[in-house]
Amino acid sequence: MRVLLVYPLFPKTFWSYEKILELVDRKVLLPPLGLVTVAAILPQEWEFKLVDRNIRQITEAEWEWAELVILSAMIVQKEDLLNIIREAKRRGKSVACGGPYPTSVPEEPQAAGIDYLILDEGEITLPMFVEAVQKGEKSGIYRSDGVKPDVTTTPVPRFDLLELDAYDSMSIQFSRGCPFQCEFCDIIVLYGRKPRTKTPQQLLAELDCLYNLGWRRGVFMVDDNFIGNKRNVKLLLAELKIWQEEHKFPFNFNTEASIDLAQDQELMDMMVACNFNAVFLGIETPDEESLQMTKKFQNTRNSLIDSVQLIAKSGLRVMAGFIIGFDGEKPGAGQRIVKFAEAAAIPSTTFGMLQALPHTALSHRLEKEGRLRGKSGNLNQTTLMNFIPTRPLEDIAREYVEAFCEVYDAEKYLDRTYRHFLMLGAPTANIPARVPSWIDLRALLIVVWRQGIKRKTRWKFWHHLFGILKHNPAVWDHYLTVCAHNEHFLEYRQIVRDEIETQLAEFLADEAQLAQQKATITAIEEKQVQAV
Ligand code: SF4
Known part of the structure; x- marks a missing residue:
């Protein structure tokens, strides 16, 4: 075949x-x-x-x-x-x-x-x-009719079929499923709440395969919650450290984890020792009532700011996801998210309006309440909510666009990145020095040209870069990579604004038309009553 x-x-x-x-x-x-x-x-x-x-x-x-x-x-x-x-x-x-x-x-x-x-x-x-x-x-x-497979039998993916040069980072997966119960999450619907992990040997065989194919860049551990089964993750990390040392640290890793990572210092230290350098946390919102409402209880147990800073100080750069539009949310949620990102000094965030994804607990509840707007949800930063929220959709959309643009303001982004990297723990892995490739050098020159010469924020760029070189020199190249990320966010702000405003205008026009139709029907009914 x-x-x-x-x-x-x-x-x-x-x-x-x-x-x-x-x-x-x-x-x-x-x-x-x-x-x-x-x-x-x-x-x-x-x-x-x-x-x-x-x-x-x-x-x-x-x-x-x-x-x-x-x-x-x-x-x-x-x-x-x-x-x-x-x-x-x-x-x-x-x-x-x-x-x-x-x-x-x-x-x-x-x-x-x-x-x-x-x-x-x-x-x-x-x-x-x-x-x-x-x-x-x-x-x-x-269909598997609810049966979840044992992933210890999953073979090594056919990485050889990929055009490897086209990708910035490689993906591998250690576990599926997450023990938590966030109402909007489709991961637990697809993969269940009992995390299933591969064996350390299986994962190392995948790394061997990538290594033999010549891969030498980043690896993204795509698990939706890498630390869902902490015991098994620690078993993996113990073996991974040895593998990385034997191969002279050919890979750096990024992943996604729940915020309770901050409560396990041993786990964070093990990740850093394996050359994990960033972790994405689903923070969603600093509003505790919204976290309770959406059943993200794990985010309410400790101070979110303290947790972010503990993780960063341990040597893992934090990226965070935020959502606006939870039920019962009070006005000003967008600004509260901006303030939180500033206070916690989180450089890169993903930020979107809440969507009800198919078959999630959220979409079942909204369906019962008759609040779905009839479109299948699409977790995307440029999509209007697909259900009727408890406060005006127009207010949420406007708050969202303003907050998104503010969080990626060039100056604010540079300042947050600087503060984050000042506190970021230095790598503990003994990574041998490498000669940078021509691609790395070219990227460095472009970032220096755009951010250090062309842009109005150039003085800040140089001030912060020298500050990092002086106070935390071990992370300077990682710092510059994150500065470069704002090249994307700056442009993306306008896309978010344009697309949300277009959808909002359509939504408001539909609403006005509906209101007009209702008024006409009411007027006709009143006339009929009078005629009778
Ligand atoms: S912690 Fe993340 S993966 Fe787990 S249920 Fe919540 S949103 Fe889903």
Whole structure:
């Protein structure tokens, strides 16, 4: 069987980081880990080609070669996914898809003409699909009916299928699932609340594979909560440290974790010793009532600011996610988030309006309350909320745009980054000095030219850079990388403003039209009553 694996396009989002990728001469931030895992689970006598549409188009030769097209997508990629399904069917190909979006909303790819829906986790449903194909079945839907696979049997992903030079960072996964119960979260719907981890040997085999393929850049541990099973994570980190030392630290790691990481000094120290250098925390909001409301109880147990600073002082740069629009939220939530980011000195944040993703506890509750606005949610910084909030949507949207623009104001960003890096603990891993590549040098020169010469904030840039070189010299290159990130955020502010304002204008026009229709109906009814 000749299988063409296709990864659909991402729209231009906060996560697409075009400006940063331009600096380092890469096309895409991260590879499609799901698809290379699918390729490893399918029979190895099948032949595979992989096209990431974020890198390039599918060639005519590839279309002709393929007998079967397999796609995987997240919700933000749905438009391109549906287009590829239609195109593949137009060309008479068999088409299968899976991944978070088809699993949540299978009826949409079905309506586009998909033949096989391989839903839930592939370790269970891919073998069902293979059996069906081998029996000659031309279509089918494969589900695991709530059974979660043991990921210790997952094979090493087929990283060899990737165009490695196009990616800024590589993805690997240690665990699936998260023990917490945040109301808006779809991870616990897809992967459950009992974290399942791979074995340390399994993960090291994946690193061996990447190392042998020549990979020498960053690795993103894509787990939604890397520390969901702390015992197993510590077992991994103990082995990972030895592996990194033996291989002279070829990789640095980033990941996502819950904020209770701050309560485990041993765990933070172990991560830093393995050359983890940044961690993304879902802080969501500094408003305690909203955290309680959304069942993010783990964020209410300790001071959020103290936790962020403890993690940074331990040597892990903090990135944070914020959300506006929780039920019962009081006016001024946007400004409270800006103030919090300033007080905690968090340089990079992701910030969006709350969305009700399919099948989450939040979307079930809103459906019962009749508050869904009928569009499938899309966790994206440029999408208006897909439900009716408890305070005016217009107020939330305006607060959001103002806060987003303020948080990424060039001066504020430089100041926060400076304060963060002054407190950031120095790396403890004994990483040998390396000669910087031409790409690194070129990126450095562009950042110095743009931020140190062209921009109005140039004096601040030089002041802060010298401050870091004087007070915390071990982190100067990491500091400059984070300064470079603002190249993306500065431009993205205008995209957020334009897109939210356009959607808001449409929403308000619809509301005005509805109000007009209601007034007309009421007037007609009153006239009828008078006539009677
Ligand atoms: S901590 Fe993160 S992954 Fe876990 S339930 Fe909450 S939002 Fe989901």
